[in-house]
Amino acid sequence: QSALTQPRSVSGSPGQSVTISCTGTSSDVGGYNYLSWYQHHPGKAPKLMIYDVTKRPSGVPDRFSGSKSGNTASLTISGLQAEDEADYYCCSYAGSYTWVFGGGTKLTVL
């Protein structure tokens, strides 16, 4: 199972919006709505930000939103804040009870 494709890095200034893409195939991203996003500050526990493509767990700011079109999912962070600087990973169910993560995107807040 190949990793989902994410940009290695994105950046934005405080207050701006950024979007991170996650591209897979019809066997994973495009085939199921089991798409989740995780924020990971190195050395800490990853944090669930979005699940089932668009759902936000309680406690996650509504600045974070998710979407999907075909084989590509996206995480949009609006009103960028300094504490949003982290690595972000997408994860999709890939059938036959397997899951696949993206390669990760480093978000830099300028």
Added chain:
Amino acid sequence: EVQLVESGGGLIQPGGSLRLSCAASGFNVSSNYMTWVRQAPGKGLEWVSLIYSGGTTYYADSVKGRFTISRDNSKNTLYLQMNSLRAEDTAVYYCARGIVGTSKGGFDYWGQGTLVTVSS
């Protein structure tokens, strides 16, 4: 409060075995699906294994036949038995809980990880 604490990592020679533990609090590991995910140095996250509340287990191809996921309900602890370890198994290993109310949707609570280094 939900907490997951991994332990058992360390330096092990190629071909060796290691058992990781993940002590849970704030919920019952037997009532949720649980998973192990790893991150090799400088790399992204990689799904490793999963166990459902009914006991059914699943593995990534890269570890199938070498790793075994299990749990002890009395200790509220998840385990990962790793045999025939290879250099490419070197990684930080995280345990995580499946999102309540879903069966494939992802993982809502994670531990901070334990480092496994496979080297001679």
